[in-house]
Amino acid sequence: MGKNNRQYKDSVFVDLFANDVSCLVDNKIIVLAEHQSTINENMPLRCLQYVARLYEQIQEPKAKYYKSLQKIPTPEFYVFYNGIEQYPSQKILKLSDAYIVKSEEVPLELTVQVLNISTDKANKILMTCKPLEEYSLFVEAVRRHTSLDKKSGFENAIKECIQNDILKEYLQRKSREVINMLLAEYDxxxxxxxxxxxxxxxxxxxxxxxxxxxxxxxxxxxxxxxxxxxxxxxxxxxxxxxxxxxxxxxxxx
Missing domain, CATH: 1.10.10 (Arc Repressor Mutant, subunit A)
Incomplete structure (x- = not known):
């Protein structure tokens, strides 16, 4: 049996929602979403680095040299959190909080909205997005079963979720792939x-x-x-x- 992948939530999350960390909504907004099981206050800086690379990919290389203003999609940044540490249901992280020297007028700002999707937080987003709620229940089942049985915890969690109609269709269709992701090697x-x-x-x-x-x-x-x-x-x-x-x-x- 391979090592348990502590990043399993990211892998399954990405596969389940068929969306890496960005997408275009109505060709107007870039939505950057990342899932985390640990608290990370550095997400604004990470999102800044990512969106800069993303703009380079979606814009013609010569466009930034044009005389006329080149329009770009408006970015929005979200992080979904469901770790075991206590965290509010919603929190705003700002890039300016990391600045060593503070100024009255912030020359560069980036805000990230962190949404706690743990089911005990009853976040409104879980009420409006059934797949996300079921994903959170799946993560909690994995966490519970692996704490009881390191060897078969992943398999037991998947069986329980299928029986309880939690991501049932997805887990029935891709159970072996999901297990492989859960057991994937990491550094x-x-x-x-x-x-x-x-x-x-x-x-x-x-x-x-x-x-x-x-x-x-x-x-x-x-x-x-x-x-x-x-x-x-x-x-x-x-x-x-x-x-x-x-x-x-x-x-x-």
């Missing part, structure tokens, strides 16, 4: 490495905060020692602990 080592690095950073910040709250210089030294053992860069250790280069170098003596 496991990179995924784990990122998680460990993020956990380390969080732990370091918590340790530093507690240490300075106690007025403990020793706590910062202990944190720096752990970071050195983890082969962190010297500049990063200085930034995170507030220690001088001499303090850090003396730790090895």
């Amino acid at each position: 496991y080592d990179t995924d784990i490495a990122v998680q460990r690095e993020e956990s380390l950073r969080i732990g370091i910040r918590q340790g530093i905060a507690q240490g300075f709250a106690d007025g403990s210089h020793q706590k910062a030294l202990e944190t720096a020692r752990l970071m050195k053992q983890a082969n962190c860069e010297l500049d990063f250790i200085m930034q995170m602990t507030g220690l001088s280069i001499e303090d850090i170098e003396n730790l090895s003596k």
Whole structure:
């Protein structure tokens, strides 16, 4: 049995709705939609990078050099979220929130509407889009069954959904393809490495905060020692602990 694909929701989502991350609506609006099981506050920047590439694809290469104004489709950005972390039913993310220097007039803005499609949130979009509601129920079934049975969880979730008329036609028609998507390989080592690095950073910040709250210089030294053992860069250790280069170098003596 292959590794469980932690990105299974994206793959099935894309296949189910036959829509990668964009589509033209009435030839006027580009709707960018992405599904996520984890919270990501960087979606405005990701959408900006994506839509720039998209405009390059749909516009004639020479068009941007024309004297007359060239019309382009109006973009709208959406993210569907149904992870296990608590999140409001709707939230607006703005590119300007990431700006280091704030200004009264924002020179470039991009907003993303995040819609929590977890069924316990009773989001209105689930009431108006039956396939999306059934998809959310499918994800919850997968999550529940795989927590109980790592080996057969995917298969059991599919069987339950078919029995309960949840994406029944789709799962009956493409059950084997769905299982293959659920079991698809992904960059496991990179995924784990990122998680460990993020956990380390969080732990370091918590340790530093507690240490300075106690007025403990020793706590910062202990944190720096752990970071050195983890082969962190010297500049990063200085930034995170507030220690001088001499303090850090003396730790090895």
